[in-house]
Amino acid sequence: MKTDVIVLGAGVVGISTAIHLARRGKSVVLVDRRGPAEETSYGNAGLIQREGVFPYGFPHDFGALFRYALNNTIDAHYHLSALPGLVPFLLRYWWHSGFTQHQRIAHLYAPLIENSVTEHADLIKASGAEALIRKDGWMKVFRTEKVRDAAYAEAEQLSAKFGVNHQKFTTEEMKRLEPHIRAELTGGLRWTDPWSILDPGGLLKAYVQYFQSLGGTLKAGDAATIEHVLEGEGWRIATPEGPLEATDVVVALGPWADTVTRKFGYHFPLAVKRGYHMHYGAAEGARLNNWVLDAERGYFLAPMNRGIRLTTGAEFAKRDARKTPVQLRRAERVAREFFPLAERRDEEPWMGARPCTPDMMPIIGKAPRHAGLWFAFGHAHHGMTLGPVTGRALAESMLGEKTIVDLAPYRADRFLA
Template identity: 50%
Template sequence: MDAEVLVVGAGIVGVSVAVHLVQRGRKVMLLDRRGPGEETSHGNAGLIERASVVPYGFPRDLATLLRYAGNGQTALRYDWRALPTFLPWLARYWRESAPARLARASRDMLPLIAHSVIEHDRLIERAGLSALVKPGGWMEAFRTEAAFQGRLAVCERLAAAHGLAMRALDRDGLQRAEAGLGPGFIGAIHWMDPKSVVDPGQLTRGYARLFQSLGGTLATGEATQIAHRGGTWRVHTAGGELAARELVIAQGPWSMELIGPLGYRIPLKAKRGYHMHYAVASGATQSVPIADCEIGYVVAPMQRGLRLTTGVEIARPGSAPSPIQLARAEGWARDVFRLGRRLDDAAWMGARPCTPDMRPVIGPAGRHPGLWFAFGHNHHGLTLGPASGRLLAEMMTGTGPYVDPRPYSPARFG
């Protein structure tokens, strides 16, 4: 065999699984068609989101639904041609976002969220990556008083219930905290427990180097097919076949391409998103990521400049990128964030792997011995990578898992 465990997918989740397994004495190979952290893990807003105690649910109020239906919003854009395949998934997502079901999802996700910063800190210290991570949290910024006050009431309850550190900033307070902002926001909610990453891709690659330093093997190749024969998992690539006793699928939005032929029907969809980097204009300093909550985008300070990340695009798999959503967000962001010139030749586009019940898929496949899943983190892959990696590694090595794994079981989908 090439390894005891073969992990397919070197995004933040797969790398974290591999690190935790090799720390527990397993001989591990990590396989990806590209380098570590070069897909979805590269292009996010860089948040280790300790304060995200409520998953991103589907809007249920009529006014918001009507706005989205018009397809002119920045937070969500859809391609009409993609709707036939997305509608059943969206209907289930809407159903799971009902208040009682969303509350259950929040309770189920809280143990992983609560450990997100802790588990990152452990890997960051061991890998020597503290220069890539900043304390200070992030902000939700608002353009109208009604939206600000409505959200503030919700956030105050969440902070009190979960012991989260937050503060409300009026216009003057926001200006003192972020003097580089232009006019546009009337206030903000500052969540102080999360941390931000100035280069998420580089953080993932740093974890991969830690994996190698601990004895793990990093391999490049695209897994095209998996099969179980004679107690061994075989992974076919263009460069040949790899073999391992156990196999972990951590390919994010592409996971179903490998496990679908084995009969698994997990409802996994990819929500697309874009980012662009901008030069920092004179005086336009920014200390933490800021979400323009009423419009639907985030601007985060990164090593390369200011990174603008868009909301959700629903499109057909493999369809060409569209400039529409980024252009909308840039139009709103340019003056308030004082964006300088574009620094990238083209917008980066990525795919966020999402399940309709807003929980990741972590655990044994169920019908095939030695097959394990770790994907579907619903916008929180960077946040939950190390916490998920620890959980799966503990399950695979027979250690009592540090959180209850049942809410994330693949078996919930049949």
């Protein structure tokens, strides 16, 4: 079996890349060991974060570092056994999160973020998935004036520098917007440009159906079996139906990218931030009207089709370590006091792994030492947000077209000696 391009990984980045290649007349096979959108892309807050110009940095203030060191918060947790292996990554992450470096990174990152909503809008319309989308942004809510005022000031700066829009709400306005929130709030802030997704997994399945309507193929396969066809210019992977060959292969495997990259001598400083979610009913006839971040507690509530999705912050652990949903338990206790959550609607907590680089920017583009090998991974918290713009830019690069954004800041060799 032969095709033009094999795309490894059927998450949002891989699906989007496959679509844009198929639109350009390439025969494309999308390969995953599981079904589409069953890994990291399935479990997220369901946001297309147009406001997310600053990628999530490592804290630099002593108070936050001390709080995280105690390992009892909702927004961060770590496995002690994983720390020795994570220390080199964390030191580099901490350095890149410094004020000067973070400002520089934001300006490099902004072109991707600026195109996030419009590129999703294109695929949403093409796949007929409009019913899964809301276009009214998301909210931070505040318990203290200090945190509220700092967030307001930060929002003003972000709006001035990058043109993202927001609204501020008083305590009384918040009571009208969210009458069933029980906590005493000092105000709220809505980012108005982002879109939210009522069923992230459902949206990506719609994208896959659109890909298939373009002539694309979805196959089961193990990325670890990919090999370079030395006698020619191409690549081969094992599938249940037999070997599949292609001229080009795209690695869009998220946290499992090293399954392929290390095999061919590319050693990237890729770590994972694991996260958890659970869906709940709403008790006492309550209704949550907005996607809401409890800013001072570090968890998110999202009113999705399956129920209210509670998501946690980051867990620093080995990618394949057993689940330890302690953050979810901590968050659930606080969230039940914040809003009248009812029964759990999932048999067990969902867990996923976000692929992270120490400079908080993805790796997008061609492999330096192998013809026909392309990378698209490392999007951390913004995989869902940046999947479509990444897919378009990479497809354009592969075909020698002018790219929607300059891919130079995201090149692979920035991490390679």
